[in-house]
Amino acid sequence: MVELVWLIPALPLTGFLLLVFFGRRIGEPLAGWLATLLCGGAFAATVVVFAGLWSKPEHERHFQQVLFDWLPAGGLKVQLGFLVDPLAITMALFVTGVGTLIHLYSIGYMHGDPKFSKFFLYLNLFAFSMLMLVLGNNLLVTFLGWEGVGTCSYFLIAFWFTDEANASAGKKAFITNRIGDWGFMVAMFLAFATAGTLTYFSNGSTAGLLDEVTIAHLPAYTTTAIAALLFIGAVGKSAQLPLYVWLPDAMAGPTPVSALIHAATMVTSGVYLMTRISPLLAHGYTWLPALIAVVGAVTALFAATVAIAQNDIKKVLAYSTVSQLGYMFLAVGSGAYVAAIFHMVTHAFFKALLFLGAGSVIHGLHDEQDMRRMGGLRKYMPVTAVTFIIAWLAIAGVPPFAGFWSKDDILLAAWAHTGSALWQVLWFVGFVTALLTAYYMSRQVFMVFFGEERFETEGEHAVHPHEAPWTMLVPLVALGGLSFVGGGLNLPFNDSIQFLDRWLAPVVEATQRPLDVAGATQAGLAIATAVVSALSILVAARVYLQHKARAIEPELFARAWYYDESISAFVAGPGGEAFERIAAFDRGIVDGAVNGVATLVRAGATKLRLAQSGYVRNYALGIAVGALILVGLFIGRAV
């Protein structure tokens, strides 16, 4: 059963190829159904493989399938292969699951769009790339998927590229990702140079990169360097500081894209990568995990502050995604990989739901995205409202919804870290972020679904809000259910019900930091977080629902701490000058050296050419002088 793993990426790939050649002929809505069916097939295949993996005993849940030798190049032998272990299957499950729901949703959302089949073509290609990323058995296959999702992200963000802002957003995403990709590539070079292999685990003859025997031979600075470079890649892909800038702009793409790529799947690939290479992290210097945790926590807080001042319904969710991803990196840095994956899964559920709900709202209001022109929509879109509220409660950390349990796991891991006092500070940052998260999400819910209706019902800009079609509602309901019960994956009360922890144990137990904290502390922290979330909701209600308090939306937060502006100023100003100077160096000195050799040769030849005077007597003189020199040499040697 596990051998069917190749089917999982093959089905979306087939969908992509079919739609490339026949998409326009198939047309709407058949193209959408075809794509959804194939993605659903991938989900079914994943379930089958999952069942096969589960049926194996715990320590044997590790299977590699090699399709062919991809790159036999000298000392480097890279195969195209798949790795089936609990981590990979978990990722594949929610990628295909949430992916299929979003495919279904898109049939309704993209109705009437002239490039309907092209959208699904890109979605299937994206699914294929993402599955290659999570199922790959070596760094290069992961990189293939990594680049693939980046490319699809570019295509999909700039889907309506006739509007220049959309095209620019696509370019921004691609270029920012590229900076991270540089880190990934150098990490691969380094891994090959030091360990001689890119494969994760041994597959036949050679030892893998992450095997104990390989890591034990590598010095700590090597593993730290590789892990740090891969972290740079993750920072780009998962939109952490300083490379988060593409994610808010990526909201220019259609909402299903935001839901799938920029909430549930692509942006989580950075967290997946970090979890996958946890042996390298564990073997390196301790400052790297601390750095990862700090980056995550600071990003989380930063994004949360910006989210409370955004007025575009999707921008709030974009910054929220950046913030939640920060939480996941905080978990990775604290060594709590299970908590990171747990939060990744629950986040996929409720964030996708939030985005799809937002899409439903936008669709129902005929492409209105400004929250200041919404309000009281729960009367017109009941299903959307209910599911949105479920997601809101989940992300705000209200028990018993999924987000509470996963966020709590992360904060606990930070608090209980036995390193320096830094970790308690990071816990506090996470705590404040949780407060802000509850606040801005409540703000959004109150502005959109409650209160007075601020949209126009008369005149030329009249909108008549209506509920979405069933193709859009089914995914909302499904995700709503998952957001409600998702916490059951890893409830902390008893070891026997910590399903996710036990499931992922073969992958991360060697590198996971053990949690040594009293039950009372655990309960205390959880209750504190829940109470704080409830208080934030009440404050938000007071401001945005009852309008009894003044809203705090400082310009600094609204403009994202002027981060984009400072980048532009830097690149235009000193950064630009520095780049110009480097470019001039490249042109002048590097190119100049190469061209200079040619110029030198030509100049020398021009001078030497003068020796060919054409006069026989000069040549005879040359012969005489040459003979003289030769005779002199012989005499010199003899004498």
Added chain:
Amino acid sequence: MQLVIFVIAAAVIVAGALGVVVSANPVHAALSLVATLFGIAVLFVAQDAHFLAAVQVIVYAGAIVVLFLFVIMLLGVDRSEDLDTEPLGGQRPAAVVAGILLVGVALVTLFLTHRDLDRVAIGARSVVGRLTDPSEDNVSKLGHALFTDYLFAFEITSVLLIIAVVAAVVLARRASRTMGAPEAASDDRAEVVE
């Protein structure tokens, strides 16, 4: 006696050589060359190279210099050369320096490396055949060597002479068909080859 012969012959040789180099008129130069060749022939005789002396006079002084004179007269290049100007700058000084260095090097080789100036030749004696054997005369000895040890070279030189004749005929042919075309000579050459 030897000394007298040597001194006189040497004087003639050097005078003739200088005459060749210094004469403006090519005919004068050719006649000076004859003088040099005669001097050389005398020295050949003084060194027991009788056959060579004869051949020198017959071939060199007799045939080659006469050939020179023929060509001078044929082409009318008997006009005097302007010896005062030197169009190529620095050629003359360089030539003189090179020449002096040349002779200097030769003499330095001689005097630095051999203590006993009377016995300069220190190579293997009589490799090919004895020169001073009284039983044979010079011609016989030379003939022996030529037709036994150096037979192949001898035959090759006859081929060389034929090639020289052919070369002379071909090079000196007038362009027959196309008048005044500089490339016509090469056409003729191509015809002969086929």
Added chain:
Amino acid sequence: MSVVLADLHVTETWYLVLGALLFTIGAIGLLVRRNPLVMFMCIELMLNAVNLTFVSFARALDDIGGQVIVFFVLVVAAAEVVAGLGIIVALMRKRPGATADDISILKG
């Protein structure tokens, strides 16, 4: 005075020095003169200097081989003169009064 002179023996060194001198004069003449025919004559001078040297060594080493070489040098010199004069004739016909300096088309 005559006693001293009579004691002077002409060894091969004298001939070698004379040969060197003759060669040098020929070399300088070749480099200095412009008339092609005179240049050729200077070449003949140099060849003769070489012949003289060979004959001297033949006598000093009591070896007929030296004279054999001179024989061949003579033959080759003759052939060379023939070919060289043929070239000069061919050349001078096109440009009467040309000197060695006028033939400089192969200028670099």
